[in-house]
Amino acid sequence: MNAPIPVAPLSLSGPALKVQTVRSAAGIEAWLVEEHSLPLVAVDFAFDGGATRDPDNSAGSAYLVSGLLDEGAGDLDAEAFQGKLADHAISLGFDARRDDFHGQMQTLSSHRDTAFELLALALNAPRFDADAVARVKSQVIAGLQRQAQNPETLCRKALFAAAYPGHAYGRPEHGDIDSVSRMEPAGLKALSGGLLTRAGLKIVVVGDITAEELSRRLDQVFGALPAGSPRVLPPEPIAVQGLGETHVIDLDVPQTVLRFVGPGPTWHDPDFIAASVLNHILGGSAFTSRLFLEVREKRGLAYGVSSSLLPLRESALVIGGTATRNDRAAESLAVIREEMLKLANDGPSEHEVEEAKRYIIGSYPLRFDTSPKIAGELLNLAIRGDGPDYLGERNKHFAAVTLDDVKRVARRFFGDPRLLVQAVGRPVGLA
C-alpha cells in the first residue's frame, strides 16, 4: 500500500479571463475576450426565441430557418455564398435551440473582413430562394426519416411529449415531416424577420481582435437589425407532467432505451447549486457516481448510465437514463429508483458531498481551454442573465454548499418517488 496522493487545496478563483464589455456606436453590446496568441476569431451569439416559440402548426420552422441563413444572402446565391465561405475557410452555423436561436462564426483573423461581411449578409439579407428552401427541407425531412426508428430519438421525443403535453416544450424542435413539408419561402422569410432582432440579443467574441475593431464590427453585423420585440411571448411556465407513469414504445431490438424525468430546479432557484452537487453524486459525469457504480460497475447492466439537471427557461427537470438488455430493463430501472430514494431518505455522506464539490470546482477550468468553449460558456452566462463577474463567484457558491443543503434538496427533488419513465424496446417486466 502506498501513501495516498495528498489532497491539494482547492483554488476557488475562477478562470483568469479578462472579459471586456464592448458597446458599439449603435448601442450593440458584446463581451470580448482578447487572445492574440492564435490567429483566430470566434463569435457566438443568441437571439431570444428558439424552437419552442414556433407557431403551433409550424413546429420546426426556426430549425429550418437555421439551415437557410447561409444558403444565399444579398447578391450572393447559395453557391456563391458558400463558395466564399469555403474559399476563406470560414465556418458559419446556426441552430434553433429550445429557448434561443444560436449562431456561431469562426475564422482565421486574416479572413475576418470577409467573415464579418458574410455574417452581416446572412443576418440582414437572407434570400430564402425556392431551390435552396426545397433542398434544405429535403435534408431536414431526410434527417427526420433517418431518426424515425432510432431508439434514442424515439425515446426522447415521447418523453418530452408526455412531460409537456399540449405545451411548446413537448414538441419536437426539428418539427415533423408534415409540418416541415408545409413550410414555404415567404413564411420562413417572415419568421426570420421577427426572429433576428436586437431584442434580447447576446454576443460573445473570443480571439485575435481588439475592442476598438469589434465595436465597428458589431455595428456592421448587428447594427441594422430591427430593434424588435421578443419574437413571441415565452411559453407559459409549466411543471413536468405525467409523474408516476411508465410508457413503453415497442421496438424489435435486443436492448431497451430507458429515460426518466422528475422535477428539477431552474437556474435561478436558490437550490440550483446544491442540486448540482446532488446530481453529481447520483449520476454525474465522473466514473464515481452512484448510478455508474451500481448499474454498470457492480451489475454490468449497461454501458452508459447518467443523470443531469435540465433547466429550461419556463420549466426544469432532472433527466436521466440508460440502455440495457430487455430482460434486465426492469432491474436497471429499479436500481436507479432505489438510489434516488436512498438519497432522499438517508442523504449522501459528508465525504460524497465534499468529493462532489471538489470535482465541480476543480473541473471548472477545463471548460475554458479553447476559444469556442470560452465563448459558449460566456454566452450561456449572458443568456441566463449573469454577468462576467459570475466567473469569479461561481466556485464560492459551490464551496458554501453543506451536507444539510444537499439532504434538503434530495428530499425536495427525490422525495416523491414518482418519475415519468419512457422506454423503447421490448423490456420485460416493465409496466
Added chain:
Amino acid sequence: MNVHLRQSEAVQPVESFRLGNGLDVVVVPDTRAPVVTHMVWYRNGSADDPAGKSGIAHFLEHLMFKGTARWPAGEFSKIVAGYGGQENAFTSFDYTAYFQRVPKEHLRAMMDYEADRMTGLAFDESVVAPERNVVLEERRMRVDADPAAQLGEEFSSALFVHHPYGTPVIGWEHEIEGLSRDDAFTYYQRFYTPENAILVVAGDTNATEVRKLAEETYGKIAGTGATPLRKRPAEPDPRAARRVALSDPRVHQPSLRRAWLTPTYLSASDRDEVFALELAAEILGGGTTSRLYRKLCVEQEIAAGASAYFMGSMVDRAAFQLSTSPRPGTEMDKLEAGLDAALATFLAEGPSEVELARARTRLVAETIFARDSQSSLARIFGSALAVGETVEDVLSWPQRIEAVGRDAVVEAARRYLKPDRSVTGLLLPSA
C-alpha cells in the same frame, strides 16, 4: 488531420524525446488555460487482436480501469474526480489510448498512476463477467440498435477480405462472449511496455517539466529490450466490385456508400499519392461546395446529402469512402447513376483550379483551427506516432498539402477509385 504549429506567445513549438526505456514523449505547450491533457498511447489496436479473440484490445481497455496492485479498482477514478479531472480511454484499429484532463498541478499524479497501470494491472475473476456484460451492452447500443451500423460492419468485412481492419473494433458478439481474464492478461503482457507506448502531454507545461516528471514516473519502468511486433495478415489487392445490401423495416431513409482501398502515409511506396487522395476526398465530398454535393444535391436535386471520407493515417491500408442519401422520393438506382456519372466526370477531367485551391485552403485552415485545442493537438500527435509517423510528418503536413498539383490528384484518383476495386453498400427499407 494534421497540424501546423507556429511559434507565438502562449503556444510554443512541440518537443519530443525518448526515455531510456524506449518510451516516446511528445510535449505540446499551450499556456492559455491552466490545464493539461495527459495521454498514453499504445501501438496496438483491434487489428492486433489474435485470431478468434476479436474485441480483446477493447475489452482490455475496459479492464484497465479495474485496479492495480497499488490502487484498488475505482481508487484512481476517485482521485481524478477529486481533482476535477476527466478521464477516459478509447480503442481503434491501430492503437489504444488512455487520457486524463486535469488542472495542471495534478500532472505528476496522473503520470504516476498511468505509469503504474502500464505494468501493474491486477484484478481477479469477479470483475470480468460484469465488465464483459458492459461491453456486450455497448455493442448492442452501438450496433444492434442501428441498421446503419450493422451495414457498416458488413461493408468493412467486404472491403477487407483478409486484413483484420474488416473486423469490428469492439469485436464480434460471439467472440466477446468467450473472452477471459487469461486472454486479457496474455494480451496485456505482450503489448503494454514502455517501448510500445507514447506519452503525450499538451497544455500548460513545458518539455523540461515533462521530462523531469516522466523520468520520475514512467522512467522507473524497466524496458523489455524490444518493441512488440504487430503480426497481421496482409490484404490482397482487390479484383472485383462487391455489393452489400442491408434491408430493415427500421430504415426510413436509405443511403449509399462506396469505398476503395488505398495506401496509407505509412505503407505507401509513394507518399505523394496519399496527400493527393486527401485533396481528392476534400474536392469530391468536403462540405456544400464539393463536387458531389453540387452535382447531386444542388444541380440534379436527387440527393439530400453527399460527402467523402479519407483517413490516410493508418498502418496498413486506408479506405477512401463516398456517401450519399437520396432526396425523399428519389430512387436509389437514379442516385447511384448520378454518383457514377459525377465520379466518372471527375476522373476524366480532374478538378478545376478553383476546386483545388479551395480544398488546399480548407485542409490547411483546419490545422490552424486545431491549434486552439490542446486535446485535439494531443490526439493528432498521439495518433500519428502510434501508427508510425513522426512529429516532423505532422508539422510538415500543411506544406505537403500545399504542394500537391492537379495532375497528382487526377492520377491518384484514377489509380485507386476504379470500379473493380470498389465496394458498394446499400441501406434499404424492407420491401
